[in-house]
Amino acid sequence: MTSRVTFNQLNSVVMNNLFKNYKELAKTQERLSSGKAINRPSDAPIEITNDLELRSNIDQMNQYRRNINDADSYMAILDTTMQSSNNVLQNVREIAIQGANDTLTAENRSYLNNDVKQSLYQLVTLSNSVHKGDYLFSGKFTDQPPYSLQEGEFTADDAAAHGAPYALNESLDIWDQSVTDSTLPEARNRNPLVARMVPGEVTVFPTSLEEGTDYSIDYVNGRIQLLSANAVTEADAGTLRMDFEWVRRSEADLNGDVNRATSVNVKDQINITADEMFGNRRKGEMDAFSSVISLMEGLHESVQPTIEESISNIDTSFHRMLSSQATTGARVNGLEMTDGRLGDKVIEATDQHSKIEDLDFAKAISDFMLQEAVYNASLQSAARVLQPSLVDFV
């Protein structure tokens, strides 16, 4: 027990406690005005690490959701495009069945060919659909249209360049010489890129030659066959020429994948490659355009078996597109689930974060009231204790 108590002692004890109470009050006031329980690391040193990591987590998950959103809009356009393409092929198939009917004349068939030609052009346009300026079916080469209608020109080598005079019934491979690049491997030159000439849009010079008698054209594979001596003569002389329209497939690698990051270290493919959608001639398949052209060839030349054969080609293309549509549908569903999970996780993390960082206002206000009361009490008692001394009474 102390034997002497001086005014200074009392003063220092009182001041110390006043400062302490005021400090508590000030701290609570800071929390109330910022709305946060943690205003600096030392307010909650154990929780702050978790808090910062939660913040990063939430930000990242929201970004994944944005990525998924982008993927959804991409696949929505993709789906619409695929649906439209399916409709086109459906339409073409119906015409094919109609065209296979024995009762039709060559003239009837030529009108039908015009309809199919419009569908072909439509298919080319659809293949060039874009999402935010990127071609859907071009893999990573998103600034290159996968298919396009091109004007082509072919001049047959004369006899000297050919190495020998042409023979009757010889077939010449056609390639657009303006496309030929001498640094490309020869295989590319013969790559049926130039197959898929549009029947009805081919003109052979000299125009004295007639299709069917002097020459025949394999539109699907890109060949011209010399049927008459006239044709052979012209070929030997180097005056056999062709102007044609053809469906060109870009040389770039159209089969790259386009991915979106949907979770930590997870990327999901969202695109359908040109091969998956339309097929690839290099792999020995009949691509969608070739199959339509095979129908057109039959209609143009009015050959019923060709028309019949083309129906199964068109079916193959149709099923290929359906399967791509199914793949995309499955992906959309998958992403929906992922987004749902992410949404739940974001809610959970935000909740946790809020518990750490956000202020429990009810508690803080009641703390404040209590501390205010304590502070007032200490002020009042200080006033009463510090004043009187013997000096007042002497």
Next chain:
Amino acid sequence: MSLFEGLSIATRGLMASQLAMNVTGQNITNANTEGYSRKRLELSADYRRDGAFGEKGFGVNIESIERVRNQFIDVQIRNSSSEVGFYEEVDAAMERIENVFTEPSSEGINSAMDNFWNAWYDVANNPGDLSAREALRSTAKMFTNTMQSVSGELRDYRFTLNDQAEKFTLEINRLTSEIAMLNQAIVEAENIQSQNANDSRDRRDVLLEQLSKYVPITVVEEELGAVTVTSTGNMLVSPSRSYDLEVSRELIKEFDGTSYSKVQIEFELSGDEFDGETGKLAGILKARDEYIPHYESELDVIAQTLVREVNELHSQGYNLDENTGIYFFDPGSTSATTIQISDAIKKDANNIAAAMGGFWEQGGINDLALPADPGVGLPWSIDLKDPAPPINGNVQYFDLQEASVVVTWDPDPADSNNEPIVLREGSSGDYEVDYANGFIYLYDRTGTISWSTGEIDVQFDYQDTGFSGRGDGENALRIAELANKLSTKVDSEGNYTQNVGEYYASMIGTLGIERNEFSNALETRSYILTQIKNEQEEIAGVSLDEEMANMIKFENTYQASARFLSSIDQMIEILMNV
């Protein structure tokens, strides 16, 4: 025995009471003076030896005016002050460091880093879009600015503390020289003039306490009343003079090239460097040399890791002009104070290498005439990498795409009407493919067909490196995933255990814990200091109540003595008038 003796007794009584009142007055007026110890008048009864009566009273003797104070508590106060001084400085430094980081908030480094990582995803989603690239560049700038600003502030604060250390030594030197002067005054007063130098001692104690706040001191009082003050064994004040703390500056180059003139503090007499553990000076030096640099170097680690990891991936990728080998961050600026994006990116956001490259290229060999039949079941091997026929492209390694090989055989090339025959792949078919190394093995399985008549065509897809399209954002994806990559904090087996975000978060956690530690230490020690001071106050403090009571006491005594004097005077008068 005489009446005049009585007079003398009375007089001495009056003088004693007067002096007592003065002492009381001194106490009262100095009740609030800092470091004032109350004074007490020491009286003793005076007596003479008288043969007849034994000891006969001779009045009151004024012995001395004593200074009431406990020297041992003073030692405790000084030690405690040193500790408080140390923690005051250290806590202030930690508070400042905390404020610089501004976590948790959306303006801190954590947030800036998150935004930076997420912006890469936006570029990955649309690599051809210039606005996504420019947004990424903005977030990168924001991040580097924040890093630079935080680490720059830390360093500036360190420089400020450096200068403040010098100011502290000036203050210390001022205190020690004043103490030396007081030493002289006290020695003179107490030895030469034989007086109590009470108030000088009080003043000296105040100065010693102030000094102890700055540096830890040991005080020893010498015979003549002067004190010797040492700090960590080095002389600060001797009985004859004071010794300064000397400041010199050493020029140091920082990691990023800026120079910093570091303050060194030495004791004048011994030349030893100051290395005390307590006191404000030690606190400031510790903050300057240990605590702040720790956080600066942590930030440097983060900067270096980021620059290294991002640049490594970024330089492997391709920008929109199909160029590679571009750095995203300037590789020469790897400290937190200098980290910045590279000039290439500053100039043009299209230089961001979002594309990883690599694509399938089409290759082929035409009209290959095979040599003679090696025999049934033995293969012709065709090396697709053989320069003749030429293969196009930058073939770094040969990697055929599965199921991309198509081999056709034209048995009679002269006949232009027949279609080449597509051969079958497989162990029961016509050929097999070594995809990894680029070989095709043609077999004559049955001995009935010879592939060496006619011509063979091969078509295939092989992996080519190089720019792979405007829509390629794979490199941007890889870089975005760096947020999750374990790239810091090596464990005992040499493996990384944390990603950059975790590293930063745990650093902030440590900051919080340390700050708390120091602020608690400061609070505890302040409290202890207050308690000790109160103990001293109990002994040496002036109690106004007590002094008031004393005043009444001495007033009455004075009155009584005066009355006594008056009585003696009357008695003498009677004697005179006889």
